[in-house]
Amino acid sequence: MTEEKKSWRGKPRPGSGARGFHKGTSKPAPRRPGLPPEGPILLYGLHTVEAAFANKDRKRLKLYATENAVNRLQERGVKIDVPIEMKRPKELDRMVTKDAVHQGMILEADPLPAYGPEELRGARLVLALDQVTDPHNVGAILRSAVALNADAVVTTERHAPEEGPVLAKSASGALDMIKHVRVKNMARFVTVMKDQGFGCIALDSDGPASLEDTEFTDKTVLVLGSEGKGVRQGVREACGLLARLDMPGEIRSLNVSNAAVLSLYVARIKMGL
Incomplete structure (x- = not known):
């Protein structure tokens, strides 16, 4: 069955992992399990974000971070090669699930390739x-x-x-x-x-x-x-x-x-x- 990507105003929300929707319904269209998620995902936390920047196979899109978090990454030698959108901690809190420890940084990135x-x-x-x-x-x-x-x-x-x-x-x-x-x-x-x-x-x-x-x-x-x-x-x-x-x-x-x-x-x- 053909999947059509519908969304909130045309595109899935960044990092939502939203799947395509059947035309005229609110239910996700079926997708073969095991494939990488559709659309970008959000990676958060110092070690997770640092490793994502170091991985040549990871396509990075945008960094949402506090000023302190950006400074911390740079002090650790991370080369930030994507646009940065400065955020306050409470704004970052709203981008992730409750109790998620983001440490002031959230990286929007594509999923890794489906390795075989x-x-x-x-x-x-x-x-x-x-x-x-x-x-x-x-x-x-x-x-x-x-x-x-x-x-x-x-x-x-x-x-x-x-x-x-x-x-x-x-x-x-x-x-x-x-x-x-x-x-x-x-x-x-x-x-x-x-x-x-x-x-x-x-x-x-x-x-x-x-x-x-x-x-x-x-x-x-x-x-x-x-x-x-x-x-x-x-x-x-x-x-x-x-x-x-x-x-x-x-x-x-x-x-x-x-x-x-x-x-x-x-x-x-x-x-x-």
């Missing part, structure tokens, strides 16, 4: 998330993946957060520092990666061995699933290798973002990275 598996040439350590939907968790995982020097984070197109202010803020700049690859079918992606020489390990509480006791290859994909459901059966079968994270304390399971940190740390040690 071809971005993984030369990768050694990849973290894949099977239908992890919470943008706070995915943002935290992106941040940890950068800290532990993973090559990419892979999510499914459906049942995964699209790029937006909450994901970007939770990632604290990491969204612009690591490739975020989106795939249509996680089981098929795992199969392709195995054909390319990757060992694929699904984290599962019923895994036959701990991750520390699991044999790693020199190229590895770690697959984590959503809280509650875990890695789906078809994806586990595609991996072929299951491992568990053994916890010595009374609580035996971890939040998925914490499990990602521990898994990446163990993987780096086992792979000699």
Whole structure:
């Protein structure tokens, strides 16, 4: 079905992520999940904005900021290559959701390109998330993946957060520092990666061995699933290798973002990275 972009007076509001509307209705037109949001998005917070200015793949449009925030960016060596519109803090508050910590700066920018598996040439350590939907968790995982020097984070197109202010803020700049690859079918992606020489390990509480006791290859994909459901059966079968994270304390399971940190740390040690 053809999408027609209607709006408030002809164009979507900057940063609203507004989708096209069906002619004669107020409901959004359908859009294939997993694609970047339509129209510009708003990125806010010091680390998020600073990383967006440093990313050559990020198309930046306009900076809304207080004078102090502009000075702070410049003191940190950020080259501001877009028009600046000076704003008071309360004006910035009205541009974002309640309780959003913008630190005096909001960058209007286009979403990042929709990276595909071809971005993984030369990768050694990849973290894949099977239908992890919470943008706070995915943002935290992106941040940890950068800290532990993973090559990419892979999510499914459906049942995964699209790029937006909450994901970007939770990632604290990491969204612009690591490739975020989106795939249509996680089981098929795992199969392709195995054909390319990757060992694929699904984290599962019923895994036959701990991750520390699991044999790693020199190229590895770690697959984590959503809280509650875990890695789906078809994806586990595609991996072929299951491992568990053994916890010595009374609580035996971890939040998925914490499990990602521990898994990446163990993987780096086992792979000699």
